[in-house]
Amino acid sequence: MSTLSVLKIENLVAGYEQRVLLRNLFLCVPEPAFVAIIGHNGCGKTTLFRALTGQIPYQGRVDIAGRGLRTIRRPAAAGLLAHLPQRSVVSFPIEVRELVVMGRYRHHRFLGSYTAQDYTLAEAALARVGAVHLLRRDFTQLSGGEQQLVWLAQLSLQDAALYLLDEPTQQLDVYYRRRVFDLLRGWVADQQKTILCITHDLDNLATQPGYLLNLSRPQPQLRSLSTSAVQTERAFLESEESLAAHGEIVG
Numbered sequence: 001m002s003t004l005s006v007l008k009i010e011n012l013v014a015g016y017e018q019r020v021l022l023r024n025l026f027l028c029v030p031e032p033a034f035v036a037i038i039g040h041n042g043c044g045k046t047t048l049f050r051a052l053t054g055q056i057p058y059q060g061r062v063d064i065a066g067r068g069l070r071t072i073r074r075p076a077a078a079g080l081l082a083h084l085p086q087r088s089v090v091s092f093p094i095e096v097r098e099l100v101v102m103g104r105y106r107h108h109r110f111l112g113s114y115t116a117q118d119y120t121l122a123e124a125a126l127a128r129v130g131a132v133h134l135l136r137r138d139f140t141q142l143s144g145g146e147q148q149l150v151w152l153a154q155l156s157l158q159d160a161a162l163y164l165l166d167e168p169t170q171q172l173d174v175y176y177r178r179r180v181f182d183l184l185r186g187w188v189a190d191q192q193k194t195i196l197c198i199t200h201d202l203d204n205l206a207t208q209p210g211y212l213l214n215l216s217r218p219q220p221q222l223r224s225l226s227t228s229a230v231q232t233e234r235a236f237l238e239s240e241e242s243l244a245a246h247g248e249i250v251g
């Protein structure tokens with residue numbers, strides 16, 4: 001692994017009005033890497049992504065691929081960030097392949113200009129997540145888990161320095177959860193991507209190479225993923241002590 005840092009966070013403070021959820025966070029994420037972000041409900045995991053995607057203000061400094069985040073007007077359009085939020089709603093009928101091909105938007109400025117090659121890439125992306133059978137279906141009629149696979153296929157077509165995934169396996173059954181973690185492992189190993197992945201799916205993390213960041217810890221730090229690291233963090237999260245620590249942070 002190289003020593004380059006795709007994401008560097010210094011002294012980040014973020015939250016909502018009177019409620020500071022992230023206090024003095026320091027983070028240096030090597031490239032490529034898989035980073036699982038864990039912690040209690042409400043500890044600030046999604047809030048961290050909101051700060052990184054410019055949805056809420058923050059104090060401190062964030063560099064992505066060596067560029068100050070504040071200096072970049074649209075980080076996604078600049079190819080720095082790709083973000084899969086916890087919930088995305090589509091309110092109009094649209095074929096799955098039309099939604100997936102939009103992952104190629106940075107290569108095409110105008111709607112309707114996708115090429116046959118783009119559609120081939122979209123189909124391949126769907127195949128990789130095990131959802132190629134959904135290609136011609138209306139996205140709005142799919143189950144929550146099927147929709148999640150489609151979003152992942154679209155995300156995989158975006159060519160970004162850093163991927164932010166908010167609970168990507170939330171609605172998936174055990175088979176697809178495992179498959180998605182395998183897929184993410186491939187993005188890192190084969191395509192040299194760096195992924196921050198919010199998850200409560202500790203069972204699947206034990207065998208995943210990468211790092212763990214527990215935002216319920218009073219001073220969250222990256223630690224290498226391993227069976228014993230996952231066991232330690234699980235024991236911490238199950239303890240009363242961890243809730244007390246969480247209370248101090250948000251108080």
Ligand SMILES: Nc1ncnc2c1ncn2[C@@H]1O[C@H](COP(=O)(O)OP(=O)(O)OP(=O)(O)O)[C@@H](O)[C@H]1O
Pocket residue numbers: 016019021039040041042043044045046047048
């Ligand atoms: N716009 C907002 N204004 C005020 N408080 C908010 C706002 N959005 C979220 N919160 C609160 O901030 C806290 C952290 O929310 P966040 O979504 O970051 O939690 P999380 O760690 O991602 O939790 P979960 O695991 O349940 O998804 C929660 O208590 C939430 O109610």
